[in-house]
Amino acid sequence: MVRTVPGRTDRVVVVGAGLAGLSAALRLRGAGREVTVVERAAGPGGRAGRIEERGYALDTGPSVFTAPELVADTLAAVGEKLEDRLTMVPLETTYRAQFADGSHLDVHADPDAFAAEVAALCGPAEAAALRRYLADLAELYRLQLGTFIDRNLDTPLDLLGPELVQLARRGGFGRLSRHVERHFADDRLRRLFSFQALYAGVSPYRAIAAYAVIAQLDIGAGVWHPVGGIGAVPRAMAAAAADAGVTLRYATGVRELECTGRRVTGVLLDDGERLPADAVVVTVDRPETLVPGFRRLRRPVYSPSCVAVHVGVRDELAGQAHHTISFGAAWREVFDELTRDGRPMTDPSLLVSMPSLTDRSLAPAGGQVLSIVAPTPNLDPRSGGNPGLDWPALGPRYRDEVLATLEARGWTGLTGAIEVEHVDTPLTWAQQGMAAGTPFALAHTFGQTGPFRTPTLPRRGPENVVLAGSSVQPGVGVPMVVISGRLAAERITGVPAR
Numbered sequence: 001m002v003r004t005v006p007g008r009t010d011r012v013v014v015v016g017a018g019l020a021g022l023s024a025a026l027r028l029r030g031a032g033r034e035v036t037v038v039e040r041a042a043g044p045g046g047r048a049g050r051i052e053e054r055g056y057a058l059d060t061g062p063s064v065f066t067a068p069e070l071v072a073d074t075l076a077a078v079g080e081k082l083e084d085r086l087t088m089v090p091l092e093t094t095y096r097a098q099f100a101d102g103s104h105l106d107v108h109a110d111p112d113a114f115a116a117e118v119a120a121l122c123g124p125a126e127a128a129a130l131r132r133y134l135a136d137l138a139e140l141y142r143l144q145l146g147t148f149i150d151r152n153l154d155t156p157l158d159l160l161g162p163e164l165v166q167l168a169r170r171g172g173f174g175r176l177s178r179h180v181e182r183h184f185a186d187d188r189l190r191r192l193f194s195f196q197a198l199y200a201g202v203s204p205y206r207a208i209a210a211y212a213v214i215a216q217l218d219i220g221a222g223v224w225h226p227v228g229g230i231g232a233v234p235r236a237m238a239a240a241a242a243d244a245g246v247t248l249r250y251a252t253g254v255r256e257l258e259c260t261g262r263r264v265t266g267v268l269l270d271d272g273e274r275l276p277a278d279a280v281v282v283t284v285d286r287p288e289t290l291v292p293g294f295r296r297l298r299r300p301v302y303s304p305s306c307v308a309v310h311v312g313v314r315d316e317l318a319g320q321a322h323h324t325i326s327f328g329a330a331w332r333e334v335f336d337e338l339t340r341d342g343r344p345m346t347d348p349s350l351l352v353s354m355p356s357l358t359d360r361s362l363a364p365a366g367g368q369v370l371s372i373v374a375p376t377p378n379l380d381p382r383s384g385g386n387p388g389l390d391w392p393a394l395g396p397r398y399r400d401e402v403l404a405t406l407e408a409r410g411w412t413g414l415t416g417a418i419e420v421e422h423v424d425t426p427l428t429w430a431q432q433g434m435a436a437g438t439p440f441a442l443a444h445t446f447g448q449t450g451p452f453r454t455p456t457l458p459r460r461g462p463e464n465v466v467l468a469g470s471s472v473q474p475g476v477g478v479p480m481v482v483i484s485g486r487l488a489a490e491r492i493t494g495v496p497a498r
Contacts, residue, residue, distance in 0.1 A: 002152045003457050004494040005464045009279040010034060012492060013267045015254050015290070016283030018046020019478060020468035022237040023074050023485025024281045029244045030077030031493040036247040036275060037238075038267070043250055044238035046283070047439055050231035055364035056312030056420045059229045061439075063353035063371045064323060066217040067479040068224050071233060074482060078244035085236035087227040089358055094223040096321035097192050098409060100329035105188065106321070109222035122186040133183045133193065134220055141216040152456055152473065152487050179209035191327055193219070195349065198375055199477060201303025201443030203335035208446060217479060223323065225358045230478075257465065259292055264462045279492050280462075283469040283485075285434045285441060287454075294461040301448060302385070303440035303476065304338045305378040305426040309399050310371050312420035315413055317354065317368050324352040326409050342377045342386030344398060348405060350374050367419070374402050379426050379437035391427040399423050441470040449475070456484065457491045466491045 012028050014021045017039035029035045039046075048061035072082035082088070095107040105121050108114040111134055119127035180194045194204035196214040226232045242248055253270035257280060267275040287294050328334065328347035337343050351373040356363035363369045376398075378385035403415045426437035435441070442448050454472045458465075468488035470476045 003491070005279050005457065005466065005492050007263070007278070007464065009464070009492045011276060011278045012036075012281065013038065013275050013277040013279075014281040014283070015267070016046060016469070017041070017044040017234070017238060017248065017250070018283055018469070018481070019048060019234055019237070020470075020481040020485045020488070021046070021281065021283040022234055022241060023482045024283075024468050024488045025241050025246050025485075026074050026237060026244070027077045027486050027489035028281075028492060029241060029246050030079075031489065033492070035241075035245075036249060037241070038249045038252045038254060038269065038275070040253040041250065043235070044248070045231055045234040048231050048234050050229065051310070051420075051422050053420045054312065056367065056369050057229055057231075057362045058310040058312065058369055058420065058422060059231050059355070059371060060308065060310055060422060060424065062230050062478050063351065063355070063373065064218060065224050065226060065230050065233070065478060066221060067482075068226075070479055070482045071237070074237065074486065075240050078240060080240045080244075085240055086232060089225045089227060091223045091225060091322055091358065093321055094218060094323065096324045097188070098324055098326045099188050099191075100327055103188070105192070107192070107219055114219075118189070122189060126184060126186050126189060129183055129185075130189070136183070137212060137216040137220045140210065141213045141220070152490060174209045175205065176207040176209050176211055177204045179212055180204070188327075191331060192325070195325065195327075198304065198338075199440070201301075201438075201440050201476065202445060203339050205332060205335060206339075207444070208449075211444065214477075217477075225322065225355055227359050227361065229355060229359065229362055254290065257290060257292060257462070259462055262463045264465055277464075279464045279466070281466050281468055281485075281488050281492070283467070285469065285471055287458075287467055287471070289433070291458075291461045291465050291467075294458055294465075297442070297448065297454065299382065300435070301443045301445050302378050302380050302383040302436035303438050303443045304375045305385070305429060305436070305438035305440070306424075307344075307374045307376050307395065307398055307402065307426075308371060308424040309374075309402055310369070310422045310424075311414075311418045312363060312367060312369050313414060313417040314364075314367050314419050315417035316366060317370075317411065317414065320352075320354055320357065320411070322354055322357050324354075326350045326352060326406065328405075338375055338377055339384040342381065342384060342389075344376045344389075344394075345374065348374050348402065350402065350406065352406065352411075370414075372402055372406065374398070376426060379430055380435075383436060383443065385426075385436060389426075391425040395423060395425040395427070398425075435471070441476050444475055456488045 014037040051058045097105045115127045197204040197207040258266040330347035334345040353371045430437035466488045468484040
């Protein structure tokens with residue numbers, strides 16, 4: 001039996017209007033609760049930020065959007081349809097993988113088109129291996145969805161069942177790198193299906209094979225683009241919440257949670273106003289800073305961080321794709337640099353997104369917007385990070401290095417065409433209150449996954465405070481935080497909000 005918040009839960013305050021907070025708010029409102037969302041920023045979005053300047057609209061948060069059905073299901077909680085709030089464009093080419101030897105591979109949502117690309121580049125044997133692997137990914141995802149991801153977990157005993165046995169038999173608890181190597185002989189495909197481990201905050205040489213399913217969400221199930229940019233998603237969710245009767249308070253910080261005994265009775269705002277509350281949903285990255293009595297994991301391990309370079313350029317940059325994974329020649333070495341040695345990658349692999357290729361509303365005529373993400377060490381030495389890196393000095397130099405690397409890999413003319421620019425470093429994330437200076441929260445090590453990750457209803461702290469966001473179950477990434485909002489709501493309503 002999943003634990004739930006005892007007592008009255010009529011009035012709920014949600015702290016944070018990011019994807020997790022808005023997901024929880026919509027579910028709670030759909031279940032009849034009186035909901036107020038307070039957000040310290042001037043609008044919704046949380047990490048899904050947005051900058052508009054000189055006709056360019058830069059998404060400064062997530063750049064890859066998958067599983068739109070989760071947002072559709074969330075909106076349905078208040079009787080809304082996704083298509084009435086957002087236009088979603090499926091990407092025919094979900095990624096372009098660009099390799100150090102000069103070759104490239106277009107990853108298609110259609111498995112036949114994808115297999116044809118693999119056959120042309122790597123040969124028919126690897127194309128056949130691809131088809132087998134995609135089927136394997138789909139089955140791994142099915143086994144894990146109900147076991148690890150789509151439910152609240154209080155103890156490891158909650159995992160017991162036939163799915164766990166099947167997952168173990170399929171090698172789900174071995175190493176991801178070996179799992180992928182058993183399927184593919186071509187090193188390029190091995191890299192394509194293992195780099196996603198970084199999304200989970202671990203090297204593919206340390207990640208368990210179960211994390212192969214991350215590839216199912218983008219390569220297997222496809223990537224979408226929300227018209228207006230990814231920032232349009234939280235704006236649409238917030239608008240639907242407001243129309244459903246949720247009160248949204250922006251530019252409003254929370255000073256503390258007021259407790260009587262084991263319950264929070266009110267949320268004290270920075271200006272001294274007090275909001276009465278029967279239950280509270282907290283979505284901040286470091287709950288220990290706000291929730292009295294809450295204790296984080298004893299020895300937390302954090303994901304690597306990143307430098308994110310967002311630019312608006314007056315150039316068509318013809319011939320490029322919406323999403324490009326640009327692999328360097330080095331591989332195992334760069335993971336050691338990120339997670340063990342505490343230094344930036346010397347031969348970086350980069351994620352480059354150019355959403356204006358699909359959505360011309362994001363850039364002026366003749367221009368493009370790009371987001372370039374370069375993984376870097378975080379600021380926590382216990383997680384292999386490096387608090388001694390001088391990011392105010394290193395940041396501009398590393399930005400230049402990243403852009404020069406892209407120029408050398410075919411993005412000719414990029415640097416000289418920049419009109420608008422915004423750069424985030426690990427110091428930026430730390431200043432925004434993110435633990436260890438990383439926007440990717442706790443790493444998905446085995447000891448921080450499933451029932452070992454902080455639950456949405458912690459055992460320490462007030463009995464009527466639930467948590468949501470990337471630092472708790474089920475984990476990191478847009479789909480996961482949307483699910484976390486639903487799981488938090490279920491802790492309050494006491495019934496699955498599906």
